Amino acid sequence: MRIGLDIWQxxxxxxxxNKLRTVLTGFSVSWGIFMLxxxxxxxxxxxxxxxESSSDMAKNSIKIxxxxxxxxxxxxxxxxxxxxxxxxxxxxxxxxxxNVITAxxxxxxxxxxxxxxxxxxxxxxxxxxxxxxxIEPCKLxxxxxxxxxxxxxxxxxxxxxxxxxxxxxxxxxxxAIGKFxxxxxxxxxxxxxYRDKGNQDSRAAYIPFTAAQTIYNxxxxxxxxxxxxxxxxTEKANKDFExxxxxxxxxxxxxxxxxxxxxxxxNRFTQYLQQMTAKNILTTAVWIIGxxxxxxxIVGVSNIMLxxxxxxxxxxxxxxxxxxxPASVLxxxxxxxILITTIFGYIGMVAGIGVTEYMNAVEGAKTFGMGDMQMTVxxxxxxxxxxxxxxxxxxxxxxxxxxxxxxxKAVKIRPIEALRAE
Numbered sequence: 001m002r003i004g005l006d007i008w009q010x011x012x013x014x015x016x017x018n019k020l021r022t023v024l025t026g027f028s029v030s031w032g033i034f035m036l037x038x039x040x041x042x043x044x045x046x047x048x049x050x051x052e053s054s055s056d057m058a059k060n061s062i063k064i065x066x067x068x069x070x071x072x073x074x075x076x077x078x079x080x081x082x083x084x085x086x087x088x089x090x091x092x093x094x095x096x097x098x099n100v101i102t103a104x105x106x107x108x109x110x111x112x113x114x115x116x117x118x119x120x121x122x123x124x125x126x127x128x129x130x131x132x133x134x135i136e137p138c139k140l141x142x143x144x145x146x147x148x149x150x151x152x153x154x155x156x157x158x159x160x161x162x163x164x165x166x167x168x169x170x171x172x173x174x175x176a177i178g179k180f181x182x183x184x185x186x187x188x189x190x191x192x193x194y195r196d197k198g199n200q201d202s203r204a205a206y207i208p209f210t211a212a213q214t215i216y217n218x219x220x221x222x223x224x225x226x227x228x229x230x231x232x233x234t235e236k237a238n239k240d241f242e243x244x245x246x247x248x249x250x251x252x253x254x255x256x257x258x259x260x261x262x263x264x265x266x267n268r269f270t271q272y273l274q275q276m277t278a279k280n281i282l283t284t285a286v287w288i289i290g291x292x293x294x295x296x297x298i299v300g301v302s303n304i305m306l307x308x309x310x311x312x313x314x315x316x317x318x319x320x321x322x323x324x325x326p327a328s329v330l331x332x333x334x335x336x337x338i339l340i341t342t343i344f345g346y347i348g349m350v351a352g353i354g355v356t357e358y359m360n361a362v363e364g365a366k367t368f369g370m371g372d373m374q375m376t377v378x379x380x381x382x383x384x385x386x387x388x389x390x391x392x393x394x395x396x397x398x399x400x401x402x403x404x405x406x407x408x409k410a411v412k413i414r415p416i417e418a419l420r421a422e
Contacts (some may be wrong), residue, residue, distance in 0.1 A: 002384030011336045014308070017152045025304045032297035033345050033395055036290030037383050040356045041359060043286040045381030047279050060101075060232070061135045063266040064088075064225040064249075070261035074254050082253050082262050086220040092227055095248055099241055103227035104129030107209060113203065114162075115182045118168040123166065123203040127212025129153065135226055137196050138206075140165075144193035145177040152208040158215075161192035161206040186215055211357065229269070238270050290391075298341075305337050305406035306401025317414075330407045337403025338396060345395045349388050356382045 015022050066082040084105070107127040113120050115324040132138065133147050140147060141164045152159055159321070160181065167176045176190045188207065212218060232238045242265050250257040319329060359381045 001380070008335070011332070011339060014336065015339075017310075019099075021304060021307075022340060024350045025300050026340050026347075028300040029341050029344040029395065029399070030348030031121070032290075033348035033392060034295035034352040034355075035293045036287075036391055037349060038355050038389055039173070039286045039290050040383045040387065041352075041356030042382060044126055044422045045359070045379060046282060048379040048381075058135045058228050059225065059268050059272045061228045062231065064245075065264040067261045067264055067267070069255050069259055071256045071259045072135065073256040073259070076254055080255070082227060082255060084222050086222065088249060089222075091248055091252060092245075092398050096241075099229050099231050101230050102131040102134065102230040103225065104131045104135075105209060105222040105225050106213045107216075107222045108216050109212060109218075109364035112183050114166065114170070115345050116179065117172045119172075120421065121166050121169050123205050125160075125212065125216075126204050127209040127218075128206050129209050131228070133227070135228060138176075138194050138197070139258055141193040141395075143177075144195075146192050146386065147194070148192075148208050150205060152184065153210050154211040156214050157208055158186065158188045158211060159191045160188035161194055162190060163204065164193050165202075166205065167193050169240035176248050232269060236268055237272050238267055241415070242267065284317075294391075294395060294398070298395070298402045301337055301340060301399055302402040302406065304340075305333055305403050307405045308336070308408070309333060311408055330404075334400060334403040337399050338405075340397025340401070342396050343398070345392045350393045353383065353385070353388055368413040 064084070066084050069076075069078050069080045069082065072078050086105075089103055089105050092100055109125040109127075111122065112125050113340075115121075115123055128148055130147065130153065138147075144164075145161075147161055148159070150398050151157070159182075162170075162176065162181075168178070170181065171179065176193055179190050180187050181190060182417075192206075194206075209222075213220065229241070232241055245265070246257040246263060250265060253262075255262040300416075
């Protein structure tokens with residue numbers, strides 16, 4: 001059957017005769033696609049924040065923090081302070097060599113006044129290994145020199161890597177690389193300048209791990225152990241590794257391996273898996289809510305088409321009596337349904353995209369925290385245009401089916417029965 005201009009004119013005429021009903025039906029369609037896109041944008045804002053917060057961190061990394069024992073063990077009382085030392089780094093490297101790629105540690109000296117000429121800042125010095133930048137979101141600034149290297153560790157060199165904000169305060173417009181700074185009487189040579197995404201403490205400056213232990217009388221103590229792993233690709237594998245690791249350090253420091261308070265393990269891979277699970281749940285929930293909202297609009301369209309068929313029963317009977325083909329009657333109803341869903345679906349899509357773009361402009365990079373310690377909790381709450389178009393096309397297809405069933409009912413109307421209808 002050829003769909004000519006006359007059938008479109010007839011559809012538009014029918015719509016004009018029922019303006020209010022058409023607008024109310026179309027509004028439910030627009031609202032459905034609008035809510036779907038807005039919900040997707042909101043969900044994407046949270047998901048993008050998850051990705052942003054972990055993008056520069058090694059997902060296969062683990063941090064170990066000492067704690068206080070909560071259980072008696074091996075004749076020792078509870079509430080003992082556990083202190084890590086260099087021996088624990090060797091245990092990590094040697095005993096778990098199959099799963100550990102690089103192992104390091106940090107040691108901190110807090111409240112140091114770093115000065116250059118007449119300028120100074122108060123900050124914390126953190127002794128680190130060269131592998132630190134592979135694990136933490138600490139990247140060298142443009143033309144920012146270098147980070148701590150193996151030679152610095154071997155020779156306990158007095159070199160320092162400062163934050164770009166520290167550089168701006170101390171050196172103003174001067175080039176910081178190669179200059180010497182005074183840290184409460186200890187002279188360090190600036191070898192690098194780093195920057196971060198604002199989720200790290202800009203008061204931190206990095207020096208060689210061995211220099212920190214030697215200069216500040218830390219003996220062989222350390223604040224935490226940090227290392228990257230391989231071959232731990234499932235949550236179970238990571239849990240098994242953590243259990244064995246607790247046993248090894250428990251034997252070294254004489255605490256119960258099941259005492260969770262004695263040692264804290266921050267496993268970024270299991271955290272990542274949890275985030276991915278939360279992301280999938282959030283995405284599924286958004287789509288379910290959005291689809292059900294869409295369905296309410298589609299049901300509205302289908303109901304209106306049923307009412308239209310009932311109101312035009314006599315007209316349809318006359319058409320069929322005069323020789324109208326079933327296909328012409330079928331398309332008359334279906335096309336009206338498609339037209340309503342297409343026009344109002346497009347309006348809802350444009351409105352939804354407009355709202356997500358507004359959300360992005362106003363709250364596109366929401367952070368949480370104070371000062372330099374901030375974390376991204378909401379970012380880029382927008383929807384890809386292709387997703388919006390696919391959702392709208394799905395709506396139009398659904399609108400076709402919404403019109404098909406009333407149209408099939410219209411086709412089955414017998415002319416003699418239709419002419420008797422009032």
